[in-house]
Amino acid sequence: xxxxxKSRRSGSRGEPEKTRAAILSAALEEFAQEGDSGARTDxxxxxxxxxxALIYYYFKDKEGLYAAALEQxxxxxxxxxxxxxxxxxxxxxxxxxxxxxxxxxxIASQPVYPRLVQREFMRNAGxxxxxxxxxxxxxxxxxxxxxxxxxxxxxxxxxxxxxVDPVQSITSILGTIIFYFITIPAQQIxxxxxxxxxxxxxxxxxxxxxxxxxxxxxxxxAVNQKGKS
Amino acid sequence: xxxxxKSRRSGSRGEPEKTRAAILSAALEEFAQEGDSGARTDxxxxxxxxxxALIYYYFKDKEGLYAAALEQxxxxxxxxxxxxxxxxxxxxxxxxxxxxxxxxxxIASQPVYPRLVQREFMRNAGxxxxxxxxxxxxxxxxxxxxxxxxxxxxxxxxxxxxxVDPVQSITSILGTIIFYFITIPAQQIxxxxxxxxxxxxxxxxxxxxxxxxxxxxxxxxAVNQKGKS
DNA sequence: GCGTGATAATTAAACGGACGGTTAATTCAA
DNA sequence: TTGAATTAACCGTCCGTTTAATTATCACGC
Numbered sequence: 001x002x003x004x005x006k007s008r009r010s011g012s013r014g015e016p017e018k019t020r021a022a023i024l025s026a027a028l029e030e031f032a033q034e035g036d037s038g039a040r041t042d043x044x045x046x047x048x049x050x051x052x053a054l055i056y057y058y059f060k061d062k063e064g065l066y067a068a069a070l071e072q073x074x075x076x077x078x079x080x081x082x083x084x085x086x087x088x089x090x091x092x093x094x095x096x097x098x099x100x101x102x103x104x105x106x107i108a109s110q111p112v113y114p115r116l117v118q119r120e121f122m123r124n125a126g127x128x129x130x131x132x133x134x135x136x137x138x139x140x141x142x143x144x145x146x147x148x149x150x151x152x153x154x155x156x157x158x159x160x161x162x163x164v165d166p167v168q169s170i171t172s173i174l175g176t177i178i179f180y181f182i183t184i185p186a187q188q189i190x191x192x193x194x195x196x197x198x199x200x201x202x203x204x205x206x207x208x209x210x211x212x213x214x215x216x217x218x219x220x221x222a223v224n225q226k227g228k229s
Numbered sequence: 230x231x232x233x234x235k236s237r238r239s240g241s242r243g244e245p246e247k248t249r250a251a252i253l254s255a256a257l258e259e260f261a262q263e264g265d266s267g268a269r270t271d272x273x274x275x276x277x278x279x280x281x282a283l284i285y286y287y288f289k290d291k292e293g294l295y296a297a298a299l300e301q302x303x304x305x306x307x308x309x310x311x312x313x314x315x316x317x318x319x320x321x322x323x324x325x326x327x328x329x330x331x332x333x334x335x336i337a338s339q340p341v342y343p344r345l346v347q348r349e350f351m352r353n354a355g356x357x358x359x360x361x362x363x364x365x366x367x368x369x370x371x372x373x374x375x376x377x378x379x380x381x382x383x384x385x386x387x388x389x390x391x392x393v394d395p396v397q398s399i400t401s402i403l404g405t406i407i408f409y410f411i412t413i414p415a416q417q418i419x420x421x422x423x424x425x426x427x428x429x430x431x432x433x434x435x436x437x438x439x440x441x442x443x444x445x446x447x448x449x450x451a452v453n454q455k456g457k458s
Numbered sequence: 459g460c461g462t463g464a465t466a467a468t469t470a471a472a473c474g475g476a477c478g479g480t481t482a483a484t485t486c487a488a
Numbered sequence: 489t490t491g492a493a494t495t496a497a498c499c500g501t502c503c504g505t506t507t508a509a510t511t512a513t514c515a516c517g518c
Contacts, residue, residue, distance in 0.1 A: 016466080016467065019467080019468090034266065035264050035265075035266060035267065035348075036264075036267065037263065037264060037266050037267035038264065038265065038266035038267070040502090040503070040504090041503070041504060041505085042502090042503070042504090050468080050469095051468060051469050051470080052469090052504090052505090053468075053469070053470085053505085053506080053507090054467080054468065054469085055504095055505095056504085056505065056506080057467075057468080061504075061505075062504065062505090115351045118347065118351065118411065119264075119348070119351065121411075121412050121414055121415035122344045122347065122348065122411055122412075122414060129414050129415065129417070129418065133414075133415070134418060137415055137418045137419065138418065141415065141418070141419055142418075142419060145419050162443060164436070164439065164440070165432070165436055167420065168432065168433060168436035168440075169436065169440060171408060171409055171412070171416075171433075171436075172405045172408070172436065172437065172440040174408060175404040175405050175407070175408025175409070176401045176404050176405060178404070178408065179400060179401070179403060179404025179407065179408060180400055180404070182347065182350075182351055183350050183351075183400070185350055185351060185358050185362075186350040186358065186362070186366055186370065187400075188358070189358065189363060189366045189367065189370070189371075190366065190370055190371060190374050191396065203394070203397065204397060204400075207393070207394055207397035207398065207400075207401065208401065210393065211393070211397075211398060211401040211444045212444075214391065214443060214444045214445075215440045215441075215443045215444035216443075219448045245492080245493065248493080248494090269476090269477070269478090270477075270478060270479085271476090271477070271478090279494080279495095280494060280495050280496080281478090281479090281495095282479085282480080282481090282494075282495070282496090283493080283494065283495090284478095284479095285478090285479065285480080286493075286494080290478080290479075291478065291479085
């Protein structure tokens with residue numbers, strides 16, 4: 001990490017931004033592992049190697065820290081994925097496959113992400129999500145779903161995709177991509193070996209692409225002429 | 230929902246089993262909603278309409294209650310699903326579709342189930358699951374995966390299924406079935422309307438069957454469905 | 459260059475409420 | 489009378505949050 005010559009702004013010892021980042025990183029792990037309420041501020045501070053009070057110095061309170069953690073993972077995904085979905089130079093099939101790969105790879109590169117996210121989206125107090133999750137979904141989730149829906153419609157219109165319900169198929173695709181990662185702890189029992197090893201991840205990646213392709217793509221133009229039951 | 234069966238005077242012999250069941254039921258909701266550590270024993274007692282001490286009277290401690298809750302949902306699924314997977318009078322395609330329907334319907338009938346389960350399987354303290362989840366998976370998860378794997382192999386061997394990796398495709402299928410339910414809170418924001426309404430559930434059910442069928446079944450011109458194997 | 463405040467970064471310690479769990483007393487069917 | 493079922497009240501601890509003190513760095517006048 002290059003020491004920024006100029007950004008030695010002010011303060012006392014250490015680098016404030018580095019400290020902040022350390023806290024955030026520790027929080028990501030702890031939140032993903034234990035969940036919102038299960039995460040302990042003491043443990044986060046310990047992991048980050050800083051005093052607990054710094055959490056409240058940099059992020060107002062536990063919820064503020066939580067929001068920052070969610071924001072970080074989501075903005076990263078959003079950036080990568082949307083740049084693909086906004087492209088206009090690709091046919092639906094290639095575009096969808098590239099999207100799936102990108103989404104998959106992002107999750108695989110941030111093993112902490114899926115559990116963090118999934119946890120949050122399962123937690124509906126009564127009937128509504130937490131304000132934090134709500135904001136995240138409005139900001140990142142909706143545009144993603146919208147673009148994906150558009151893509152699927154394009155694919156269907158052009159005959160590249162089967163005539164599926166766009167929204168439903170998106171849910172299925174997301175499930176196929178994400179499910180493996182959120183069940184990794186369970187898979188350590190169900191199967192032998194390490195589900196997070198590069199080989200296993202590669203194996204899963206290929207399987208996801210195959211599964212989605214087969215589920216969504218029309219089986220060659222000629223074949224889909226025959227009526228379906 | 231709070232069935233205050235005040236019929237019996239509460240004092241000593243109300244109905245013990247009814248009380249126990251009330252606690253368990255309340256626990257299921259609370260655990261599913263708030264998670265293991267998020268759930269509050271006071272709240273569970275309140276929902277069940279009983280004194281908090283009864284939780285410790287019937288179930289040793291919070292973890293005992295949690296284990297009982299997991300046990301209940303899993304045994305119910307196990308019972309329904311295994312009876313299908315053990316049948317020998319069905320061709321792979323029908324068997325798999327029936328399995329998917331049954332699994333789906335069970336979840337749909339117990340909206341509390343998927344979040345409860347998913348929560349648990351995401352929580353790996355360090356490197357291993359909780360002892361409770363471990364036991365559940367050994368007892369219910371492994372046999373299920375095993376039977377499903379067998380089924381997929383049969384399907385491939387008979388030519389009814391594409392030549393997929395059995396284990397990977399099972400993960401994909403499970404993801405397709407379950408993902409909708411564990412993201413219901415999020416879907417209340419992403420789409421309009423109630424994702425838990427019968428119409429929506431039916432719509433999702435059809436989509437799952439379609440998605441899985443298309444992903445897994447061989448699209449051979451030759452419909453070599455020979456009925457029994 | 460050199461004290462000298464000012465301020466940002468960091469810490470130790472403690473507070474107060476929440477929450478899991480306990481206990482001793484009470485009720486009521488058999 | 490016995491004992492299972494139930495309750496109110498309590499306890500100790502964990503944990504999020506606050507506060508006050510401390511350390512280091514910078515700005516600046518001298």
